[in-house]
Amino acid sequence: MILSDSIVALSSGRLPAGIAVIRISGPKTRFVVEAIAGGMVKERAAAYRKLIATDGSVIDHGVVLFFPGPGSFTGEDVAEFQVHGGRAVAAKMLETIAGFEGVRHAEPGEFTRRAFLNGRLDLVETEALADLVNAETEAQRRFAVRNAEGAQSELYAEWRRRLIHARAMIEAEIDFAEEDDVPGSVSDAVWSDVRALIGEIDRHVDGFRAAEIIRDGFEVVILGAPNAGKSSLFNALAKREAAIVTDEPGTTRDLLEVVLDLEGMRVWVTDTAGLRAAPGKVEAIGIEKARAKAGGADLLLLLEDMALPVDPGAVPSDAPLLRIGAKADLVAGELLVDRAKLYDVVISIRTGTGLSDLLAEVGRRAAASVGEIGDVLPSRLRHVELLKDANDHLRTALAGHERGQELRAEELRLASDRLGRITGAVDVEDMLDVIFSQFCIGK
Missing domain, CATH: 3.40.50.300 (P-loop containing nucleotide triphosphate hydrolases)
Structure with missing residues (x-):
């Protein structure tokens, strides 16, 4: 997704501090680096530069890093200016960068939101990143890191693949029962796997209390x-x-x-x-x-x-x-x-x-009380609600012998849709504002 504007924010901690990190992302990033650092810097390499305001005055001397898209955190061109962590220095840097046309101050969580929109993260990994930022204990850190690395997303994606396959087999049996390359009577194998999946999801949901702790x-x-x-x-x-x-x-x-x-x-x-x-x-x-x-x-x-x-x-x-x-x-x-x-x-x-x-x-x-921290657990109540909803559709499909294979296949589609909503693989526009509002500005 190509966004027309660029965003800037202080991405380090409360000032004053030893170092302040100013981050910018978007199509104007390269221009801003060239204007402030007196020329372009080598990609993915730290460069020590004199940082110049638009009026020609020196703001500070600091380190500049440039990460070209799509191989950056947000998927766009991204740059970081590491300057001395005084309030006046950071304020002047932000004022100067935001003064360029097409650059504005970022909203809370907007860098991470762009990473999601550009396919760098899914929703579960995004939520895990928020947990990692807020982690105060070793258990919280380990739990967040595992989910940020995709363990939870991989589990939901695998369940969704199984449901899509099951639905494809049922619909193939309905539409192409006479064809030689369609296995005869796949129903038994499909519904056996659906039954097993219901049990796996139930056991996973039971782990939510451990995740809450x-x-x-x-x-x-x-x-x-x-x-x-x-x-x-x-x-x-x-x-x-x-x-x-x-x-x-x-x-x-x-x-x-x-x-x-x-x-x-x-x-x-x-x-x-x-x-x-x-x-x-x-x-x-x-x-x-x-x-x-x-x-x-x-x-x-x-x-x-x-x-x-x-x-x-x-x-x-x-x-x-x-x-x-x-x-x-x-x-x-x-x-x-x-x-x-x-x-x-x-x-x-x-x-x-x-x-x-x-x-x-x-x-x-x-x-x-939480067992092994390495266990994959649902980390949000919305995950649990969508997982339970998915299982309700699976149970309806499993029990619907008299309803016909078409309606049972539709229940499989609805269940896979609920799993997709957890990671953002299907439309989740209505919940994005809620999720990203939990982040601090600059993340």
């Missing part, structure tokens, strides 16, 4: 009776005084959250109000919030004061549970040994006992 985080909720040591543990994990700690029951009344990086996983830890019967009116609201939060948790940490155990009542969730014996420094001797047997982990915030063991166990469970 990688992208959004593993939810850990701390529960327990008042004064069990929940807020003290929360502060120890946060490594700061994030929660108020007092001897007065009911101090914590709202949800407090902190994000940890454990075993390369993003882990959300939430401190909650103490669970007890007959609380005050305000405290009751906090307890209700705690119960609601626990209902959506991936792991519960149920704390109990080992010196003065108090039963918090029924645990408001079916999530996996770790029983934590807190305040171990207040118990000694045989009593400590006996009571320690009641818990999965024994800790003392005051002495630091057991905290590393607790963090290791939470990290292990977080990593186990």
Whole structure:
């Protein structure tokens, strides 16, 4: 796709910085390089040049790179100017470049959108690129890199090829049943493969929860009776005084959250109000919030004061549970040994006992919840919705013996259409603005 205008943006991080990268893409790129750098530079090679404004003044001295289309990120001619990362330098470069006729400032995600429109990326790879830019943990990075390299797209493309082949065989059987080169009664083989494909898609969709945990985080909720040591543990994990700690029951009344990086996983830890019967009116609201939060948790940490155990009542969730014996420094001797047997982990915030063991166990469970990071998983809810829609059409085709082969073939077409929409192999104009608006300007 040939676009008439060129776009420019700051593609590096927040200024000031050591270096600012100004990127331009489009048909005016070569002209801009020649005008600012005093002549053309060698393709795909860094050149150190004096950078000149239109009035002849020197903007800066910097590195210029030129990537001719279609072998560039966007598929168009692309250039990058690497200059000193002061705000004034970057602003002058952007002002100068955008001052040329046919060049304008880029919208969010417009470089990546052009890469998609020019066939350099499909939609799944585009979304994976957004995930890579936003990755904060090792698990997120690895997951995004695998999808950006095309693993997810290849899976959907292979499923779509199988459906197109199945549809071709069914339609050939309908139209050319008398021809010698059309296999006799291909239906059994086709519908057997469709049945297998339904199972493959179902298993793939089941992996979406693991993908959500990688992208959004593993939810850990701390529960327990008042004064069990929940807020003290929360502060120890946060490594700061994030929660108020007092001897007065009911101090914590709202949800407090902190994000940890454990075993390369993003882990959300939430401190909650103490669970007890007959609380005050305000405290009751906090307890209700705690119960609601626990209902959506991936792991519960149920704390109990080992010196003065108090039963918090029924645990408001079916999530996996770790029983934590807190305040171990207040118990000694045989009593400590006996009571320690009641818990999965024994800790003392005051002495630091057991905290590393607790963090290791939470990290292990977080990593186990997503399986192998190398598994191909649906990375977006829209993927899941389209996959389920495709499977609905496949099930209709599989069950439609009495409807005739023509209608069953149409269901196969609709299913392959849904798979194509995931990668953008068929018309997806209605969702492009939503997808690319998630990117920062300059990407």
